[in-house]
Amino acid sequence: xxxxxxxxxxxxxxxxxxxxxxxxxxxxxxxxxxxxxxxxxxxxxxxxxxxxxxxxxxxxxxxxxxxxxxxxxxxxxxxxxxxxxxxxxxxxxxxxxxxxxxxxxxxxxxxxxxxxxxxxxxxxxxxxxxxxxxxxxxxxxxxxxxxxxxxxxxxxxxxxxxxxxxxxxxxxxxxxxxxxxxxxxxxxxxxxxxxxxxxxxxxxxxxxxxxxxxxxxxxxxxxxxxxxxxxxxxxxxxxxxxxxxxxxxxxxxxxxxxxxxxxxxxxxxxxxxxxxxxxxxxxxxxxxxxxxxxxxxxxxxxxxxxxxxxxxxxxxxxxxxxxxxxxxxxxxxxxxxxxxxxxxxxxxxxxxxxxxxxxxxxxxxxxxxxxxxxxxxxxxxxx
Ligand SMILES: [Fe+2]
Ligand SMILES: [Fe+2]
Numbered sequence: 001x002x003x004x005x006x007x008x009x010x011x012x013x014x015x016x017x018x019x020x021x022x023x024x025x026x027x028x029x030x031x032x033x034x035x036x037x038x039x040x041x042x043x044x045x046x047x048x049x050x051x052x053x054x055x056x057x058x059x060x061x062x063x064x065x066x067x068x069x070x071x072x073x074x075x076x077x078x079x080x081x082x083x084x085x086x087x088x089x090x091x092x093x094x095x096x097x098x099x100x101x102x103x104x105x106x107x108x109x110x111x112x113x114x115x116x117x118x119x120x121x122x123x124x125x126x127x128x129x130x131x132x133x134x135x136x137x138x139x140x141x142x143x144x145x146x147x148x149x150x151x152x153x154x155x156x157x158x159x160x161x162x163x164x165x166x167x168x169x170x171x172x173x174x175x176x177x178x179x180x181x182x183x184x185x186x187x188x189x190x191x192x193x194x195x196x197x198x199x200x201x202x203x204x205x206x207x208x209x210x211x212x213x214x215x216x217x218x219x220x221x222x223x224x225x226x227x228x229x230x231x232x233x234x235x236x237x238x239x240x241x242x243x244x245x246x247x248x249x250x251x252x253x254x255x256x257x258x259x260x261x262x263x264x265x266x267x268x269x270x271x272x273x274x275x276x277x278x279x280x281x282x283x284x285x286x287x288x289x290x291x292x293x294x295x296x297x298x299x300x301x302x303x304x305x306x307x308x309x310x311x312x313x314x315x316x317x318x319x320x321x322x323x324x325x326x327x328x329x330x331x332x333x334x335x336x337x338x339x340x341x342x343x344x345x346x347x348x349x350x351x352x353x354x355x356x357x358x359x360x361x362x363x364x365x366x367x368x369x370x371x372x373x374x375x376x377x378x379x380x381x382x383x
Contacts, residue, residue, distance in 0.1 A: 043196075044198070044200045045200060045201055046137060046200070046201045046202075047200040047201070047202050048137050048138075048200070048201065048202040048203070048204065052138075052202075052204065052265065052268060053137050053138040055261075055264060055265050055268075056137070056138030056139060056150075056203050057138055058264075059260060059261075059264070060148065060149050060150065061149075062260060063149035063150055063153060063257075064149040064152075066256065066260075067149070067153055067253050067256065067257065068149055068152055068153060068156070070249055070252065070253045071153070071156035071157070071160065072160065072249075074159075077160065077163070078163070078242055079163060080163055080166045080167035080170060083167060083171075083235065083238060083239050083242070084167070084170050084171065084174070085097035085098045085101060085174065098174055100235075101171070101174050101175065101235060102174070102175060102176055104232060104233040104234070104235060104236070105171075105175035105176075105177055105233055105236065106177070107231045107232040107233055108177070108228070108231055108233060108236070109231070110373075110376050110379050110380075110381050111303050111306065111307055111381045111382075112224075112227060112228075112231065112307060113177055113178060113375070113376050114300060114303045114373050114375060114376060114381055115224065115300075115303050115304050115307055115309050116168070116172065116224055116236075117172065117178055117183055117373075117375045117376075118285065118288075118300045118303075118304065119168065119217075119220060119221065119224060120165060120168035120169055120172060120183070121183065121186050121187050121190060121285060121288060122217075122283075122284055122285040123161070123164040123165035123168060123243075124165035124169060124187045124190075124191075125187065125190045125191050125195075125284065125285060126158060126161055126162055126165060127191055128190070128191055128194050128195055128284070129158070129161070129284065130154065130155075130158040131194075132195065132197065132199075132206075133154045133157075133158075133206065133210075134151075134154060135201050136199065136201055136202065136203040136206040137201050137202065137203065138150070138203055139151070139154070139203050139206075141154055141155065153253075157250060157253075160246055160250070161246070161250075163246075164243045164246065167239055167242075167243065168239065168243070171235075171236065171239055177376070178375055178376055178377075179374060179375055179376065179377050182290055182292075182374040182375050183375050185290060185291055186288055186289065186290040186291075186296075186374075186375070189288070189289045189290070189291065190285060190287060190288045190289070193287035193288075193289065194287065195282065195284050195285075195286065195287060196282075197209050197281075197282055197284070198276075198279050198282070199276070202272065204261060204265075204268060204269055204272035205272045205275060205276050207254055207257045207258050207261065208258055208272055208273050208276045209276055209281060210250075210254040211251065211254040211255050211257075211258050211322060212276070212281045212318060212319075212322065213281070213284065214247050214248075214250045214251035214254055215247075215251045215255075215318045215321065215322070216281075216310060216314070216315075216318055217244075217247045218244050218247035218248045218251055219310060219314050219317075219318065220304075220309055220310045221240045221241070221243045221244035221247060222240070222241070222244040223307075223308065223309040223310070224236075224240040224309055225237045225238075225239075225240035225241040225244060227307065227309070228240060255322070255325055255326070258273075258326060259325075259326055262326055262331065266331055266332075266333055266334060266338065267333075267334050267335045267337070267338035270328070270331060270334055270338045270341045270342055270345075271337065271338060271341050273322075273326075273328070273341070273345055274341035274342075274344050274345050275341075277319070277344075277345055277348060278344070281315075283297075283301070285297065288300065290374045290375070291374075292374050293371070293372075293373070293374065299371045299373070299383065300373075302371075302383040303381060303383060306383055311356070312352060312353075312355065312356040312359060313353065313356050315352060316349045316352040316353050316356065319345075319348060319349050319352065320349045323345060323346055323349070328342060328345055328346055329342070329346050368382050368383065369382070369383060370382050370383070371383050
């Protein structure tokens, strides 16, 4: 999913109408992996039939009972200030804590900083993700403070996620190693650009997307935690680790929602899973732009892959994990279209791994090159 694999990517089969979400699935060639560029696709909106909206609404009591308890109240949650130098102590003590943070962050290589900044920017575009969830039919927060359990989940999830960007941002600011102005411009641009995950306002697809994404961010933050520890920055390791544990809890909730949908509406959910994978899961920050590097996202992504923070192999792992977790191979009672979707999804991971092998062969043949990142004062990172 870095720039090397783009030749293997192709647009998903299109030819859909705006009224029904379910389309033919490919039998033959499959190129799969993370979507990394903006492809031109027809904008499909509100594709979910009203009978499915009723299914979503019928789950409200279940969401209240089985999903909302996984949110943590503010007084039981960690907060960014738990991990950062305490600015309310006498200045000398505060300065000593900041100095320790800076001494440890001095060990981090530039490529690592680029990856961490990218994670932070992705977290900071949270307004985009809250409005993403609120675009899905049947789960809308109609008033902005609605008592509907779906709406409560979206707000509670957002409130928890909000701590991630705050914590990473403050850490990076105090480290003194990054160009905050360029980072802040990138965040402003990203929120203004938004994202189109192609979920068609359809919560079946939306929750497949969020299951995938939360698992992917769990893996990403877990790997940045491990690398920080290896590089001698235990504070940053704790920071990335605590964020990863939130992502894990959120992942579990979204996986449970899709599991429930599979139980009550098996074929529709199976088709939604196949549809999202066929389109490929887009990274939420794919529209990032710092106003300088026109290939910023692919350069950033090459750094992510280069450090092994998230690779095509990880994409296949996430997929395999979800296939097993949702027991997709054992689903029964599917229509023939549903069975085709099942076959497609269950056979996808090995194909992605093959694609990864091909990418690696390409990568070995390609010469390494340096890219300057504005986020780290235009220093060059070898990709
Ligand atoms: Fe997050
Ligand atoms: Fe998340």
